[in-house]
Amino acid sequence: MNILYLCQYFVPEPAAPAARVSELSRAWVRAGHNVTVLTGMPNHPTGIVPDKYRGRLLAREHMDGIMVLRNWLYATPNQGFAKKTLSHLSFMLSAVLLGLPRAGRADVLIVSSPAFFSVFSALLISRLRRIPFIFEVRDLWPAVFVDLGVLTNPLLIKFLEYWEMFLYRRAARVVTVTESFRRVLVERGLPARKVVTIPNGVRVDFFLPGERENAVRSEHGLTGRFVVSYLGAHGISHGVEIVLRAADILRDRSDIVFLLAGEGAMKKRLLELKERMALENVLMLPAQPKERMPDYYRASDVCLVPLRDVPLFKTFVPSKMFEIMACGVPIVGALHGEAREILERSGAARLVAPENARELSEAIEWMQTHPLERARMGAAGREFVCAHCDREALAGQYAQVLERLIP
Numbered sequence: 001m002n003i004l005y006l007c008q009y010f011v012p013e014p015a016a017p018a019a020r021v022s023e024l025s026r027a028w029v030r031a032g033h034n035v036t037v038l039t040g041m042p043n044h045p046t047g048i049v050p051d052k053y054r055g056r057l058l059a060r061e062h063m064d065g066i067m068v069l070r071n072w073l074y075a076t077p078n079q080g081f082a083k084k085t086l087s088h089l090s091f092m093l094s095a096v097l098l099g100l101p102r103a104g105r106a107d108v109l110i111v112s113s114p115a116f117f118s119v120f121s122a123l124l125i126s127r128l129r130r131i132p133f134i135f136e137v138r139d140l141w142p143a144v145f146v147d148l149g150v151l152t153n154p155l156l157i158k159f160l161e162y163w164e165m166f167l168y169r170r171a172a173r174v175v176t177v178t179e180s181f182r183r184v185l186v187e188r189g190l191p192a193r194k195v196v197t198i199p200n201g202v203r204v205d206f207f208l209p210g211e212r213e214n215a216v217r218s219e220h221g222l223t224g225r226f227v228v229s230y231l232g233a234h235g236i237s238h239g240v241e242i243v244l245r246a247a248d249i250l251r252d253r254s255d256i257v258f259l260l261a262g263e264g265a266m267k268k269r270l271l272e273l274k275e276r277m278a279l280e281n282v283l284m285l286p287a288q289p290k291e292r293m294p295d296y297y298r299a300s301d302v303c304l305v306p307l308r309d310v311p312l313f314k315t316f317v318p319s320k321m322f323e324i325m326a327c328g329v330p331i332v333g334a335l336h337g338e339a340r341e342i343l344e345r346s347g348a349a350r351l352v353a354p355e356n357a358r359e360l361s362e363a364i365e366w367m368q369t370h371p372l373e374r375a376r377m378g379a380a381g382r383e384f385v386c387a388h389c390d391r392e393a394l395a396g397q398y399a400q401v402l403e404r405l406i407p
Contacts, residue, residue, distance in 0.1 A: 001033045001402060004106035004131075006099075006122050008091045010039040010068065012050075014262075014287045015233070016200065016319040017112055017138055020177075022066075023203055027395030029065035036106065037066055038099040040073040040091050045233070045263040045287065047077035058098060071098040078235070079265035081150055088115040095121040100128070107406045109133040110175075115141055119167045132172035132405045137181055140312065147312040148236055165189070172405050175398070180315030180338045198398045201389040202322035207294050209328030209382060216292075216299035220283060225257045226368050228332075229300035231293065232320045234264035237313060239306040241266070242334060244273055245357035246364065247282045254281075256368060261285040261296060297327035302367045302374065305343075306334040309354040317342060322389045324348075325381030330374045332363045348381030 005025060009017040025035040041053040053059055059070040074090035076083040095118060109131055111122035119135055126133035142160040145151040151160075168174055168185065174195045176182045182197045217223045230243050240260065247258045258281060260270075274282050288296055297303060303324045307313045314337025321339060324331055331349035333340060334356070343349040350367060352359035367374055 001028075001399070001406065002105050002107045003028060003033055003035045003402065004038060004103055004109045004125075005035060005112070006038045006095060006109065006118060006125070007112040008040050008073070008088065008118055009044055010037055010042070010070075011063070011290065013042045013044040014290055015044055018044075019290070019319065020138070020200055021112060022063075023201075023391045024395045024398060025066045026064050027392050028399060031396070031399060033399065035066050036103055037068045038095055038103060039068065039070055040094070041070050041075065043073075043075035045078035047075050049075050058102070060102070067104070069099050069102050071095060078233075078263065079268075081145070085115070085117075088117040092117040092121050096124055100125055106131055108402050110136055110402075112136040112138060113141065116164055116167055119171075123167065123170055134173045134175055134402070134405075135168060135171035136175045136177075137185070138177050140181060140184060140315065143312055144237065147310045148308075150236075173401060175401065177319075178315055178317045178338050180317075184315060196401055198394055198401070199389070200317065200319040200322060201391040201394045202319075202326045202385055203391050204326050204386050204389075207297070207323045207326035209378070210294070210298040212299060212301065214295055214299050216295045220259070220285075222257060222259070222283075222299065226255050227257055227259055227300050228302050228304065228364055229259040229261070229296065230304045230306070231259075231261050231288070231296055231300075232318070234260075234262050234267040234270055236265055237308055237310070237316070238264070238266075238318075239308040239334065239355055240270055241273065242306055242355050242357050242360060243304055244270065244277065244279060244282060246360040247279050248277050249357060249361040250364065251279065251281055253365075256281065256364065258282045259285070259296075259300065261288050263287045293323065294327055297324055297329050300329050302332055302364065303329050304332050304334065304360075305339070305349075306360075307336075307339070307354055309336070313337065313354075322385050325385045325389075328378040328382045330367065330377035331381070332360065332367065334360055346381055346384035348377050348384060350377070 007021045009015050011022045043049045057072045061068040071094040074087045122133045182195045317339045333343045333349045333351045334354045350363045352363050
């Protein structure tokens with residue numbers, strides 16, 4: 001097959017969509033398919049374009065057998081609804097005007113969203129090239145912004161929801177990353193046969209268990225400490241503030257240190273909160289390169305996976321869960337819904353209510369005093385992802401969906 005994959009985010013950007021697109025594409029190339037990724041100049045989440053790409057309209061790269069076509073877009077930090085919308089709109093235009101003329105032959109097109117502006121590009125490209133397109137849904141957009149209170153204008157919400165359903169109906173298939181998303185879309189009227197779930201997974205050959213007392217601990221003065229980590233996006237949906245509240249409760253526990261690494265819309269506010277609360281037991285770092293993430297997980301005694309206590313988030317499954325489990329690290333999950341069910345089934349976590357600092361701090365203390373249970377949870381998590389979440393196996397399932405659409 002000749003696969004064209006359209007996504008605004010791609011490596012080296014440290015984001016879940018970039019990981020999904022790159023790892024699936026690499027797996028398809030290894031299986032003998034041709035893959036072209038149509039993307040933007042890297043800048044997420046800081047809004048800073050690396051020197052290698054700065055000032056360029058176009059770039060062409062070969063990465064592990066993948067043809068990568070990069071196009072100019074409006075680069076902006078991952079904060080502020082208006083500026084992010086402009087960035088999405090700019091990519092929508094550049095994907096067609098700058099990307100399509102350079103894209104070679106394609107049998108099928110995948111567009112990964114949010115936001116769904118790029119799906120308009122995919123619809124146009126599919127019509128011009130006369131190929132089917134797959135709408136890959138990683139978040140329910142705009143519903144997430146409605147539930148978070150970012151979008152409140154009822155007319156604007158109805159307008160966006162109309163176009164959302166318009167695009168779903170014109171896709172040859174809709175691929176969701178959670179079963180909960182699939183149920184929501186079927187309930188909204190999409191035919192069940194049209195909606196397929198290909199969940200996020202993990203490269204189990206890259207995210208591996210290893211030594212706790214590694215270079216990460218040495219670099220940051222963490223040797224001998226009980227390290228509680230949150231590694232990932234600091235966005236409005238993640239509820240990272242509760243981690244700082246738990247750190248405040250445990251500020252007198254000198255043996256426990258909190259390590260936070262990542263960027264996002266809430267990062268500045270979280271840094272200010274840390275300073276205001278004078279949390280000397282919290283170390284906050286920028287987002288780390290993908291190749292170093294296994295070491296950061298392995299340096300952790302326990303990793304946190306929080307989400308805000310918002311009804312829609314019961315449908316979310318943070319992809320970092322699978323990376324943590326693959327590294328054999330136990331989890332404290334502060335969430336509800338499908339992600340909680342997965343953690344319960346895996347036996348890899350101790351679970352608490354979302355946005356409850358007291359419960360979170362108590363779970364951390366329990367983890368610290370139960371090393372044998374931590375070891376058991378870590379082993380159970382690794383076993384679970386190897387059996388159910390191997391990205392290579394999921395890529396094979398996805399390829400079967402694509403092949404059925406090609407005449």
